[in-house]
Amino acid sequence: MAPRVLISDKLSDAAVQIFKDKGIDVDFQPDVGKDKEKLAEIIGDYDGLAIRSATKATEKLIEKATNLKVIGRAGIGVDNVDIPAASRKGIIVMNTPFGNSITTAEHAIAMMFAVARQIPQANESTHAGKWEKSKFMGVEITGKTLGIIGAGNIGSIVASRAIGLKMNVVAFDPFLTEERATQIGVKKVELDELFARADFITLHTPLTDKTRNIIDAEAFTKMKDGVRIINCARGGLIVESDLVEALKSGKVAGAALDVFEEEPAKENALFGMDNVVCTPHLGASTSEAQENVALQVAEQMADYLNSGAVTNAINMPSISAEEAPVLKPFVKLAEMLGSFVGQVTDAPIHEVEIIFDGSTAGMNTRALVSAAVSGLMRPQMPEANMVSAPLLAKERGVIISEVRRDKTGIFDGYIMLRVKASDTTRTVAGTVFSDGKPRFIQIKGINIDAEIGQNMVYTTNIDKPGFIGALGTTLGENGVNIANFQLGRKAAGSDAIALLYVDEPVSDAVIEKLTAHPQVIRARALSFDVEA
Ligand SMILES: NC(=O)C1=CN([C@@H]2O[C@H](COP(=O)(O)OP(=O)(O)OC[C@H]3O[C@@H](n4cnc5c(N)ncnc54)[C@H](O)[C@@H]3O)[C@@H](O)[C@H]2O)C=CC1
Numbered sequence: 337m338a339p340r341v342l343i344s345d346k347l348s349d350a351a352v353q354i355f356k357d358k359g360i361d362v363d364f365q366p367d368v369g370k371d372k373e374k375l376a377e378i379i380g381d382y383d384g385l386a387i388r389s390a391t392k393a394t395e396k397l398i399e400k401a402t403n404l405k406v407i408g409r410a411g412i413g414v415d416n417v418d419i420p421a422a423s424r425k426g427i428i429v430m431n432t433p434f435g436n437s438i439t440t441a442e443h444a445i446a447m448m449f450a451v452a453r454q455i456p457q458a459n460e461s462t463h464a465g466k467w468e469k470s471k472f473m474g475v476e477i478t479g480k481t482l483g484i485i486g487a488g489n490i491g492s493i494v495a496s497r498a499i500g501l502k503m504n505v506v507a508f509d510p511f512l513t514e515e516r517a518t519q520i521g522v523k524k525v526e527l528d529e530l531f532a533r534a535d536f537i538t539l540h541t542p543l544t545d546k547t548r549n550i551i552d553a554e555a556f557t558k559m560k561d562g563v564r565i566i567n568c569a570r571g572g573l574i575v576e577s578d579l580v581e582a583l584k585s586g587k588v589a590g591a592a593l594d595v596f597e598e599e600p601a602k603e604n605a606l607f608g609m610d611n612v613v614c615t616p617h618l619g620a621s622t623s624e625a626q627e628n629v630a631l632q633v634a635e636q637m638a639d640y641l642n643s644g645a646v647t648n649a650i651n652m653p654s655i656s657a658e659e660a661p662v663l664k665p666f667v668k669l670a671e672m673l674g675s676f677v678g679q680v681t682d683a684p685i686h687e688v689e690i691i692f693d694g695s696t697a698g699m700n701t702r703a704l705v706s707a708a709v710s711g712l713m714r715p716q717m718p719e720a721n722m723v724s725a726p727l728l729a730k731e732r733g734v735i736i737s738e739v740r741r742d743k744t745g746i747f748d749g750y751i752m753l754r755v756k757a758s759d760t761t762r763t764v765a766g767t768v769f770s771d772g773k774p775r776f777i778q779i780k781g782i783n784i785d786a787e788i789g790q791n792m793v794y795t796t797n798i799d800k801p802g803f804i805g806a807l808g809t810t811l812g813e814n815g816v817n818i819a820n821f822q823l824g825r826k827a828a829g830s831d832a833i834a835l836l837y838v839d840e841p842v843s844d845a846v847i848e849k850l851t852a853h854p855q856v857i858r859a860r861a862l863s864f865d866v867e868a
């Protein structure tokens with residue numbers, strides 16, 4: 337059955353066409369995002385959800401989204417999506433990080449002019465036939481200092497435009513390097529210095545716990561008298577009640593706001609104030625930007641649903657459409673290595689080290705790490721997948737590290753997993769042969785060459801005569817057919833292992849019988865998801 341996608345916000349029709357062209361069953365209900373109950377009722381039917389800012393993908397909604405695999409945000413800000421909740425459920429969250437950035441930067445510049453020259457107020461007065469020429473005295477922009485808070489994609493486009501307008505630009509962004517600041521032509525400053533120097537302040541950060549209320553009453557005290565504030569990023573960055581006071585006192589000469597603490601903003605203490613210019617979250621609203629983000633989100637979501645390619649995901653490493661087919665068998669291998677250790681480990685896991693040897697070191701190791709960790713977690717948490725597993729592991733305090741190294745053995749490349757649990761440290765390594773099938777090549781440091789089957793039996797044993805016969809007899813007597821048998825040992829008479837590929841699942845009773853043999857230290861029935 338074709339994957340089903342719901343578009344729950346107003347997206348350009350271009351998205352619908354792309355989904356259709358890519359064989360996705362698409363349902364365009366542009367107003368359903370605003371209707372929480374209705375959305376919760378129907379969300380269970382869909383594999384993908386395409387949204388803008390009106391749909392709130394809350395934990396409650398995600399709980400109901402039993403089939404959902406991907407949420408695509410046709411835009412940048414994902415503060416309307418509960419990312420941890422989505423990750424826990426294994427749902428990929430993607431956005432379109434560049435599609436509307438020029439448009440939004442242009443809106444910020446337009447808003448700066450609007451507030452500097454009171455264009456909306458003058459427009460309204462003129463339409464009313466008042467001709468209030470002396471009422472609307474503005475300020476020039478040339479030579480003024482613009483303070484940019486958040487110099488990412490949009491902030492740097494704003495900087496380039498402002499420099500073109502002959503402004504001096506200072507920027508505060510904890511992740512802005514001196515080199516990048518020089519490259520984009522801004523002076524990197526601390527926040528307090530920005531407050532002290534700026535004639536105009538424009539915000540371009542995401543809304544996070546760190547940036548929420550970044551402009552409050554205390555911040556206003558540090559600013560120049562008569563400063564003008566522009567916010568085309570997110571409501572919540574400015575404490576609106578404090579802004580009202582600062583405007584009333586004249587500390588702030590004007591504010592231009594595209595975004596509000598509560599949206600849709602129908603009532604707000606800032607509405608009706610003389611020196612405030614407002615737009616209803618129009619930052620991204622140009623035909624060009626909407627076309628861009630709609631096309632992009634539809635492409636990305638369809639590619640993920642159709643082929644597993646991951647682009648612009650917030651909670652998962654990217655996998656390009658080109659590398660997806662090459663990576664696939666190694667993803668499978670990494671999952672199986674994880675799954676092997678997950679199935680033989682009962683004790684709490686503390687550390688996971690994933691070693692990429694030879695050719696595997698040049699692959700998309702982030703994706704492979706996610707796959708290995710998902711395999712490891714799944715025996716305990718069947719819902720874990722490549723999206724959720726790293727988060728679940730982190731929440732449980734598991735330390736994950738990766739090592740990439742040049743080829744060390746006979747294989748072009750292999751992956752080794754070393755897992756430290758409370759009882760012991762386990763290692764397993766595997767590779768993919770030219771037939772595209774993953775194989776185990778080493779367990780506990782013992783070399784083997786084992787094809788991986790759906791049902792397997794793994795034993796650790798003492799290397800003594802009679803073991804193979806005993807194992808075969810017990811399985812045979814219990815109707816278990818052996819398809820493949822792999823033995824390995826460190827040295828004659830020492831630690832040994834056996835890995836059997838069997839035709840059907842092996843019951844606990846049979847495992848008990850195997851364990852009863854004096855040569856067997858431990859026996860385990862294992863199962864692997866070989867099909868997916
Ligand atoms: N009004 C509208 O319609 C639109 C609003 N936006 C908003 O604009 C925001 C920024 O978008 P982009 O520039 O594309 O994102 P970006 O990720 O490229 O840039 C954000 C920058 O903020 C910086 N930052 C993070 N925490 C900070 C802090 N505490 N102080 C200062 N800087 C901090 C980051 O280091 C980063 O450089 C989005 O998150 C979204 O909320 C985006 C598009 C349209």
Ligand SMILES: O=C(O)C(=O)COP(=O)(O)O
Binds near residue numbers: 389436
């Ligand atoms: O892309 C963003 O972050 C935006 O804020 C644009 O929001 P919208 O898609 O216009 O609801």
